[in-house]
Amino acid sequence: MNKAPNTVASITKEVTCPFCSILCDDLVIQNQGGTLKILKNACPKATVAFEAEQAVISAKIKGQPVPLVDAINRICEILKKSHNPLFAGLGTDVGGMRQVMHLADKTGAIVDHMHGDALIRNSLVLQDLGWITTTMTEIRNRADLIIFVGTDAANFPRFFERTIWHKKSMFNLKPAQRQIVYIGDKPDCKAGISPNGRHPTVLNCKTDQIGEVISSLHALLTGAALDVKEIAGLKIKTLQTLATQMRAAKYGVIVWSPAELDIPHAELTIQNFCELVKYLTRFTRFAGFSLAGNDGATSANNVCAWQSGYPLRVSFNKGYPDYAAQRYSMRNVLKKKEVDALVWISSFSANINAPRASIPTVVLGTPDTKLNFNPSVFIPVATPGVDHTGQLFRTDSVVSLPLKKVRQSKYESVHSLLKQVVARL
Ligand code: SF4
Structure with a gap:
């Protein structure tokens, strides 16, 4: 009987996880014969993504397997x-x-990210009145009051561990000295309980009432009297207590997640956060922090900005970059039939499917992508940070982190595939 060959496990340290935008860079990953296991610093999201067996699949044209070159x-x-x-x-x-930008320039394409709606909520605020934001490192080293508005950070599983309940900080700020507040619709507050058991303050209100609550806090901070007893079901006394806490903070932070503010004109609510922050900096240090940018969204936005001069959404159809945040949304141009071919790229996750459109559709997706239609072309692609090296921008956009290759893959990267397309056009 033939014995299976012994495979020696290799271990890679300081691996950057690409599966959410806080990009934890401390994972230790074992590779045994192509099977990955996270030995240290896992979270449920990373475990599912790294430890899933890689599907074996070939390129397809209309559902039929074909050689990659075809x-x-x-x-x-x-x-x-x-x-x-x-x-x-x-x-x-x-x-x-x-490479996407190079190809878009060459073919006169429109570019938009799968999380484009969330991205532009922030971009519109930044373009209109500007903002003061901070970084994960600054929060870890200095923040003594962290207010989560409309998010509990559950989509970023290690955010609290990496930035708030961290034992070491540059100025010896202890976890017990930090106060956590949630404002929003029944947030899951478990992560906000401090290591010594102190529970966070929770101000429950509907997501579409957050703007009202923040404006009222702003008014109270300016000394205005509010001639009502409650705002969005919250007692004025409760808001006054929080306003006093904000004034007394040495370094306060308002954290939001634009994807979770899925309400009409969410950018105005985000602008409320940013204007409140600016007002508070007259008395103390305060900053905003956006938890966004999964699936490479922060990187896509930054590359688009430095190569075209504009953030996403941009069209190259007129022969120069034309920016229009609403007009060039994927949903809008598909609905209005303004595009005649679609190239969909998703190399981190199979969970967000390509839209089904009645135009030739190319999908460059992870090998486990399950589509409910046969695209014109499907090519399985490698995942950055697992199958090949690369770089991603973190949610705070201040650092780009190097991605490691932790296993051999038979699939090519998006960069390599699009480079071949560019060369042949
Ligand atoms: S929190 Fe995000 S970046 Fe960190 S290990 Fe989990 S999925 Fe990866």
């Missing part, structure tokens, strides 16, 4: 015929996004 040639045919393609999804790393 699939690439078919993409070139589609793009040559297209007058106005759309590159969407954009779940890739910095290198992949650089």
Whole structure:
């Protein structure tokens, strides 16, 4: 009987996890014969993503397996015929996004990220009145009051561990000295309980009432009297207590997640946070912090900005970059039939599917992608930070972290595939 060959496990330390935008860079990963196991610093999200077995699948044209070269040639045919393609999804790393921009420029395409709605909620605020924001490191080293508004950070499982309940900080700020407040619709507050058991303050209100609550806090801080007993079901006395706490903080932070503020004109609510922060900096240090940018969204936005001069959403159809945050949304241009080919990219997650459109559709997706339609072309792609090296920007946009390769993969990166397409067009 043949014995299976012994495979020696290799261990990679200081691995950056690409599966949410806080990019924890302390994972220790074991690779035994291609099977990955996180030995240290796992979270449920990272465990599922790293430890899933890699599916074996080939490139396909209309659901039929084909050699990779045929699939690439078919993409070139589609793009040559297209007058106005759309590159969407954009779940890739910095290198992949650089190639997207190169190809978009060459083909006159529109570019939008799968989390574009969340991205533009922030961009509109930054463009309109500006903001003062901080970094994960600053929160860890200095923040003594952290107010989560409309989010409990559950989509970023190690955020509290990495930035708030951290034992070491530059100025010896102890976890017990930090106060946590949640404002929002029944947040899950477990992560906000301090290591010594102190519970956070919770101000429950509906997501679409958060703007009212923040404006009222702002008014109270200016000394205005509010001629009502309650705002959004919260007693004025409760808001006054929080206003006093904010004034007394040495370094306060308002944390929001634009994706979770899924309400009409969420940018105005975010602007409320940012204007309140600016007002508070007259008396103390205060800053905003946006938890966003999963699936490479922060990287896509930054690469788009430095290569075109604008953040997402941009069209190259007029021969120069044309920015229009609402008009060039993927949903809008598909609905109005303004595009005649779609290239969808998702190299981190199979959970957000390509939209089904009645135009030639190319999907560059993870091998486990399950589509409810047969696209014109499907090519399984490698995942940055697992199957190949690369770079991603963290949610605070101040650092780009190097991604490691922790296993061999037979799939090519988005960067490599699009480079071949660019060369053949
Ligand atoms: S919190 Fe996010 S970046 Fe950190 S290990 Fe979990 S999924 Fe990865």
